[in-house]
Amino acid sequence: xxxxxxxxxxxxxxxxxxxxxxxxxxxxxxxxxxxxxxxxxxxxxxxxxxxxxxxxxxxxxxxxxxxxxxxxxxxxxxxxxxxxxxxxxxxxxxxxxxxxxxxxxxxxxxxxxxxxxxxxxxxxxxxxxxxxxxxxxxxxxxxxxxxxxxxxxxxxxxxxxxxxxxxxxxxxxxxxxxxxxxxxxxxxxxxxxxxxxxxxxxxxxxxxxxxxxxxxxxxxxxxxxxxxxxxxxxxxxxxxxxxxxxxxxxxxxxxxxxxxxxxxxxxxxxxxxxxxxxxxxxxxxxxxxxxxxxxxxxxxxxxxxxxx
Numbered sequence: 001x002x003x004x005x006x007x008x009x010x011x012x013x014x015x016x017x018x019x020x021x022x023x024x025x026x027x028x029x030x031x032x033x034x035x036x037x038x039x040x041x042x043x044x045x046x047x048x049x050x051x052x053x054x055x056x057x058x059x060x061x062x063x064x065x066x067x068x069x070x071x072x073x074x075x076x077x078x079x080x081x082x083x084x085x086x087x088x089x090x091x092x093x094x095x096x097x098x099x100x101x102x103x104x105x106x107x108x109x110x111x112x113x114x115x116x117x118x119x120x121x122x123x124x125x126x127x128x129x130x131x132x133x134x135x136x137x138x139x140x141x142x143x144x145x146x147x148x149x150x151x152x153x154x155x156x157x158x159x160x161x162x163x164x165x166x167x168x169x170x171x172x173x174x175x176x177x178x179x180x181x182x183x184x185x186x187x188x189x190x191x192x193x194x195x196x197x198x199x200x201x202x203x204x205x206x207x208x209x210x211x212x213x214x215x216x217x218x219x220x221x222x223x224x225x226x227x228x229x230x231x232x233x234x235x236x237x238x239x240x241x242x243x244x245x246x247x248x249x250x251x252x253x254x255x256x257x258x259x260x261x262x263x264x265x266x267x268x269x270x271x272x273x274x275x276x277x278x279x280x281x282x283x284x285x286x287x288x289x290x291x292x293x294x295x296x297x298x299x300x301x302x303x304x305x306x307x308x
Contacts, residue, residue, distance in 0.1 A: 008064075008066045008099065008101055008102075009101065011061075011064050011066065012061065012066070012099060012109060015057060015060050015061070015111070016057075016109070016111060016114045017114075019053065019057075019111055019114040019115050020114040020115065022046070023046055024046045024047070024053075024114075024115050025046065025047050025115065026047075026048075026049060026112065026115045026116035026119060027047050027048065027049065028049055030045060030047045030048040030049065030052065031045045031047060033045065037055075038055060038056050038059045041055075041056055042056055049112075050094050050095045050096070050112040050119070051070075051072075051095040053111040053112045053114075053115060054070050054071075054095040054096050054097045054110075054111055054112070055070060055095075056111070057097045057109065057111040058070050058097050061097070061099055066099055066100070067099065067100035068097055068098065068099045068100070069097065069098050069106075070095060070096075070097055071095065071096050071097065071098055071108070072093070072094070072095045073093075073094060074088050074092045074093055074094060075092060075093075075094035075096075075120065076092045076094075077089075077092055080155050080158060080159055080162075081155065082155055082156050082159040083155075083158070083159030083162050083163070085162065087158065094112075095112075096108060096109065096110040096111070096112065097109045097110070097111060180192070180193075180196075221297055222274070222277055222278060222293075222296075222297065222300075225274070225297065225300045225301065225304060226274055226278075228304060229270055229274075229300075229304055229307060232304065232307055232308050233267070233307065236259070238253070238258055238259075238267075245275070246271045246272075246274055246275040246278070247271070247272075247275055249271060250267070250268045250271040250272060250275075253267055253268060253271075254268060262306070263306070263307065266303050266306035266307045267307055269303055270300060270303040270304065270307060273296060273299060273300060273303070274300065276296075277293065277296045277300075
């Protein structure tokens, strides 16, 4: 490029006009460059992304004795509404240039804007067409309801993950101290922490144990007595077969004379009474001889003592 002016601002505008008016294009898949990358980009390929344009612009500025430098960072981002924070992705990485102008200092110039204004005004996603199946299908996600739903779902998941990182993974000693002080513990020491840990452990054990105790209290007292009876006879070498109910077990005990007559009578009476109470129908239709529940349970407890 021939130097047509001594005014740096005029020169930099001419370089930008060259990028804008000649056959330069923005792409994330530029062709490979040769040994002299800037020359190859300016005079041959003329296709590249922000780093190509920033680098070439700075080289041209310096060739015309204008101080210039490449600056890298991020441009754009996406506001996460559920989490109220800005998400900056690698796709938001960007490169631009700064030139030194007398009386103004370092002035930011973005040569990429001369080629792909949408990359600067929006983001990388808005500058490139969205595709599927390796580029066979192109579509515009901005006008698709399902795309908006997926985007909202992604934001919600990202916000949840961010909260997990902040509240759990980043829960440092300083945060623990701040929490204790907020709860009223001034200058907590190891004794305070030990006491709080024991209290927390007691609460957890209570939350686990209370449902178990409550469930045990609600268990059928008739079944509890039968279980105790089975354990008692097991210690005496007797147990029902897998296929036997109370009646079948009682008949087998009577047939085998498995104990002395008094204990055998207690065994059989317990099984017969348990069978009657367990399989009795509602009280308005109960079998003849079925005792009232409270009387039956009392009798079973006495028989259980004899069975031992």
